[in-house]
Amino acid sequence: MRFLTIDKVVPGSRLAKPLYGAQGVVLLRENVELSEAVLARLKTIGYTGLYIEDEISEGIVIRDIVDEGLRLKTAARLEDIVNQNGNLAEMKSLIREIVDNIIENGDVEINMNCLWGHHEYTYLHCVNVGILAVSIGIKLNLGRDNLIYLGTAGILHDIGKKCIPVEILDKQDKLSHEDYELIQKHPEMGFEILADFIDISSVTKVGVLQHHERYDGSGYPKGLKGEEITLFGRILAVADTYDAMTSDRAYRNAFSPSEAVEYLMGAGNQLYDSGVIDVFIKCVTVYPVGTCVELSDGTWGIVLRNYRDCILRPIVRNIETKEIIDLKNDNKYLNICISKITV
Numbered sequence: 001m002r003f004l005t006i007d008k009v010v011p012g013s014r015l016a017k018p019l020y021g022a023q024g025v026v027l028l029r030e031n032v033e034l035s036e037a038v039l040a041r042l043k044t045i046g047y048t049g050l051y052i053e054d055e056i057s058e059g060i061v062i063r064d065i066v067d068e069g070l071r072l073k074t075a076a077r078l079e080d081i082v083n084q085n086g087n088l089a090e091m092k093s094l095i096r097e098i099v100d101n102i103i104e105n106g107d108v109e110i111n112m113n114c115l116w117g118h119h120e121y122t123y124l125h126c127v128n129v130g131i132l133a134v135s136i137g138i139k140l141n142l143g144r145d146n147l148i149y150l151g152t153a154g155i156l157h158d159i160g161k162k163c164i165p166v167e168i169l170d171k172q173d174k175l176s177h178e179d180y181e182l183i184q185k186h187p188e189m190g191f192e193i194l195a196d197f198i199d200i201s202s203v204t205k206v207g208v209l210q211h212h213e214r215y216d217g218s219g220y221p222k223g224l225k226g227e228e229i230t231l232f233g234r235i236l237a238v239a240d241t242y243d244a245m246t247s248d249r250a251y252r253n254a255f256s257p258s259e260a261v262e263y264l265m266g267a268g269n270q271l272y273d274s275g276v277i278d279v280f281i282k283c284v285t286v287y288p289v290g291t292c293v294e295l296s297d298g299t300w301g302i303v304l305r306n307y308r309d310c311i312l313r314p315i316v317r318n319i320e321t322k323e324i325i326d327l328k329n330d331n332k333y334l335n336i337c338i339s340k341i342t343v
């Protein structure tokens with residue numbers, strides 16, 4: 001199987017994984033043939049990409065770090081909470097399930113396409129920030145309770161934005177000074193909203209308050225520096241920036257996972273905690289399994305496996321000859337690299 005953006009899926013392709021609707025209910029079962037009408041309908045309800053089964057990707061299996069139905073169900077409960085008709089206890093039990101899923105799948109690389117390339121649903125992005133934060137937290141040896149507090153902070157990090165007019169959040173033109181000042185209040189607004197929830201831990205609330213603080217003191221609301229920012233605040237800053245960069249915005253298109261990773265590597269130690277960035281790099285993949293790539297010698301291949309300690313040089317299969325190309329360990333490929341992602 002491999003992931004394709006929905007525009008690239010040819011009618012008649014077979015779906016490789018079930019598709020879920022916004023409430024986490026199965027919408028289409030795997031192996032269904034995708035007609036032109038079905039693809040058009042999926043686009044209108046917000047799907048941006050799909051897993052398909054084809055000859056190029058034969059034998060490739062991509063595992064989700066968290067079940068997609070569970071992610072969508074959590075996102076739907078978050079939307080209920082934001083609209084003030086949600087049940088926090090129910091959402092907390094979903095967050096516990098997510099954390100247990102990630103702990104169980106500890107060795108599974110986070111395939112960024114699985115999380116970010118799939119659906120435009122805003123609340124799903126918040127859940128993804130929680131998943132990424134928990135994955136970083138596991139590598140930093142946090143215990144289960146702390147992971148649940150961290151995941152909750154990730155999922156609720158932007159709850160303060162509900163107090164900001166949508167016209168400002170979605171503005172296509174340059175933001176005015178006043179708009180920008182108002183947007184910068186959302187971490188404090190989120191903190192105030194959560195203050196009313198006595199069963200949300202204070203470390204979660206402070207994490208939400210600090211997710212826009214930056215390691216060099218250039219962030220907001222308080223301009224805290226270095227370890228004045230809590231570990232949760234430093235982790236959420238990285239997870240949230242990754243999410244923001246890899247999502248389309250009203251004023252720009254999304255960056256690719258590799259561009260976002262490169263930016264974070266470059267900005268580490270200045271804007272972000274370099275210890276957190278080091279761990280983040282071990283959680284993500286630049287070229288997720290199933291990605292079609294072009295090598296510097298012109299060969300077209302598909303990524304079969306990644307190396308955690310060498311994220312730019314995975315094992316690739318030549319699409320034409322099926323030859324296996326181990327970019328990390330095979331000496332004959334030492335002067336060859338991946339030059340670009342293709343479709």
Ligand SMILES: [Fe+2]
Binds near residue numbers: 157158240
């Ligand atoms: Fe934010």
